[in-house]
Amino acid sequence: MNKILKGRGLSGGIAEGEAIITSQPFSISAAFTFPLIQFSRKLKVADRTHELYRKDVGDKILIFPYPIGTTTLGFVLLETIHRGIGPKAIVCERGEPLMSSGAVAADIFFGIQFPIVDQIDFKELEKIKNGSIVRVNGTEGTLEIIE
Numbered sequence: 001m002n003k004i005l006k007g008r009g010l011s012g013g014i015a016e017g018e019a020i021i022t023s024q025p026f027s028i029s030a031a032f033t034f035p036l037i038q039f040s041r042k043l044k045v046a047d048r049t050h051e052l053y054r055k056d057v058g059d060k061i062l063i064f065p066y067p068i069g070t071t072t073l074g075f076v077l078l079e080t081i082h083r084g085i086g087p088k089a090i091v092c093e094r095g096e097p098l099m100s101s102g103a104v105a106a107d108i109f110f111g112i113q114f115p116i117v118d119q120i121d122f123k124e125l126e127k128i129k130n131g132s133i134v135r136v137n138g139t140e141g142t143l144e145i146i147e
Contacts, residue, residue, distance in 0.1 A: 002144050004142050004143070004145075005124055005125075005142065005143045005144075005145070006120070006141060006142055007117045007119040007141050007142065007143065008095075008117065008118055008141045009115065009116070009117055009137070009138040009140060009141035009142075010099075010100040010103070010117065011116045012107065012115065012139040013089075013107075013114060013115040014115060014135065014136065014137050015061065015088035015089035015115050016133065016146070017059060017060055017088045017089075018060050018061065018131055018134075019060065019061045019130060019133070019134045020052070020057055020061070020063070020130055021064070021125065021129075022063070022064045023122075023126060024051055024052075025064065025065055026050070026064040026092075027047055027067070027070070027073075030046070030049075030050075030068070031045040031057075032076050033072075035085070036076065036080065036083075040085070041085060042085065043056060043057050043058035043086055044056050057087050058087065059087070060087050061089050061090075061134050062089070063090075063092065063125050063128065064092050065094070065122045065125075066092055066093055066095075066096070067092065067096045067099045069096045069098050069099070070098075071098070073096070074098045074100075074101035075102065077102030077103065077114075078101075078103075078105050078106055081102065081103070081106040081110075081112055086114075088114075089116065089136035090103075090115075090116045091116075091118070091120065091125065091136055092116075092117075092118050092120075092122075093120060093121060093125065095118030099116065102114075103116050113138070114138075115136045115138025116138055117136055117138055117143055119141075120143060125143075132146075133147045134146060
């Protein structure tokens with residue numbers, strides 16, 4: 001039986017894929033800017049201070065407690081979505097308006113939906129194992145653990 005966690009959808013869409021989880025807050029700008037300026041085909045985390053350093057988060061469901069916000073966060077996320085190298089979706093305990101702005105802009109300007117769900121207790125999210133298959137529904141605000 002699949003387990004469904006209910007949160008709040010910050011941007012619409014549905015994505016299914018492999019979960020990659022970190023217990024550390026995540027700076028999208030610090031992690032993704034270098035791969036973007038290098039025109040990399042993979043999105044390996046470039047933040048040397050992070051436990052996901054050098055891990056490829058592209059095409060995965062990225063789960064973390066909360067983002068570390070910067071004014072460029074939304075633009076950096078938007079660029080990864082537009083280039084098709086970013087994660088499939090983001091799930092966190094506490095979202096951030098600048099992060100969701102990148103997902104909303106991707107939908108408005110490029111017709112690409114990128115689901116973001118927040119307000120799920122991180123104690124529940126930590127129970128998900130790396131590599132588990134999950135489905136994120138940003139429209140409904142849910143995270144379903146499939147296997």
